[in-house]
Amino acid sequence: MTHTEFRRVYQTDPEGVWAAPGRVNLIGEHTDYNDGLVMPLALPHTTTAAVTRRTDGLLRLHTANEPSTPVAELPVADLEPGAVTGWTAYPAGVVWALRGAGHPITGADIHYDSTVPVGAGLSSSAALEIVTALALSDLHELNLPGWQLARLCQRAENVFVGAPTGIMDQTAAACCQPGHALYLDTRDLSQRQIPFDLAAEGLRLLVIDTRVEHAHSDGAYGDRRRGCEQAAADLDVVALRDIPYGELHTALGRLADEEQRRLVRHVVTENHRVAQVVAHLEAGRTRAIGPLLTAGHASLRDDFRVSCAELDLAVDTALSCGALGARMTGGGFGGSAIALVEEATADKVSEAVTAAFAAAGHLPPRVFTAVPSAGARRLV
Structure with a gap:
């Protein structure tokens, strides 16, 4: 074609x-x-x-x-x-x-x-x-x-x-x-x-597209980035990744601006969550990553403040129906959420999210299973 x-x-x-x-x-x-x-x-x-x-x-x-x-x-x-x-x-x-x-x-x-x-x-x-x-x-x-x-x-x-x-x-x-x-x-x-074969473990990663469009060139995304860069400068580090997780409390105490404190707390704890997820996956504890995904959403919602009502509804509904973990994914302000679910409950979660969106008067979400796939390549 x-x-x-x-x-x-x-x-x-x-x-x-x-x-x-x-x-x-x-x-x-x-x-x-x-x-x-x-x-x-x-x-x-x-x-x-x-x-x-x-x-x-x-x-x-x-x-x-x-x-x-x-x-x-x-x-x-x-x-x-x-x-x-x-x-x-x-x-x-x-x-x-x-x-x-x-x-x-x-x-x-x-x-x-x-x-x-x-x-x-x-x-x-x-x-x-x-x-x-x-x-x-x-x-x-x-x-x-x-x-x-x-x-x-x-x-x-x-x-x-x-x-x-x-x-x-x-x-x-x-x-x-x-x-x-x-x-x-x-x-x-x-x-x-990192091997990530969920089907072999009876799991699925659902993607829930809220159909709320976002754009990275909008000002809010740039504001977060500039805020992080200014906080790094105020803390005298090259980037926020240079703040060890164990020194987060001390770093926050050096910042007078509450907005900067929120941004720093999210970035430092999120890097720590990534390291924890890798450790769980490499040890074969795939189900254990669920609470880390959920904690990441709370941080993005409360500290970084890039979630929205539709993303929160998708996450909360998935968790209430038995998802092992769920969070928004991507830049935020719309877009998609993910939910780690047992194969047996995938349809139940999908149907519940769709029903919750209808009850709230939102557009119907698009829900599909994420299958880890190939990167860029030549086809012909």
Whole structure:
């Protein structure tokens, strides 16, 4: 289908087709831009890109998700931050970042198709960026490793698009492996693949998309990041990850501003929770991570204050129906929650959340099972 659509739009065949996944974050929220620890896993939902190189300096972009929208035509020499808006800013930013790093990208025809829900906190933007970067890296024989693609795509999103995101989403899209969660240190990008086969243990990880859309370029996300950076400066550390968990109380005592105290408390305790989850999983105590997920939600809700009524309802309802743990996932202000459940209770939890949303007058949530899947790869 991708080949057919590419041929219909551009009257030629693509040189190849690539895919990059969305992600769900098991634990480690708002820690990545604080040089902290995270643990995402790739979803089976992907963004695919059929691509052919051009040599005339023109970048042409089209998506099957908006089939009536004309092909966007962008001269690569004119790409600069703020010059492109809408969804095309993400792939345009990747081309800009690659060229800025000295890679001679001279244009391309690209057709996208995506099954990653947009605005659901599942990193649709990172999937779009990484699939573009990997395709162009392959076609131009740049041989860029996954972590380097992630860095370039983060620069595209931070500088070109203007969204102050951390490095987790791009690294997850580039580097995750099937059947594993990615334990990532965002300071040095060191990573370990942690086995995460829930089905074998009679468990499921449900994703509950509240259908409340969020946007990382909105001010509230940037406010949290700036608050963390100022708190780190006031505490005379490079980043909040440098505050040991055992010294949290002392650090909080040095801060007079209550907002800063809340931000610091969340980041330090969340890094500690990531380390605890890794220890449990490596010891085969998968069910023991449930309370840590729930504690993470309380911290995001009360200290970081990035939850919303729909996310809280999803979490509270799942827990009341027997979920082992539940929390919001992603940047917050909408998006999705996750719930770790026994296989036998998965349908009950899903139905209860759907009923609770209906009773509250919310849009029906989308509920599906997260299956740890592959990172970015070439398909054809």
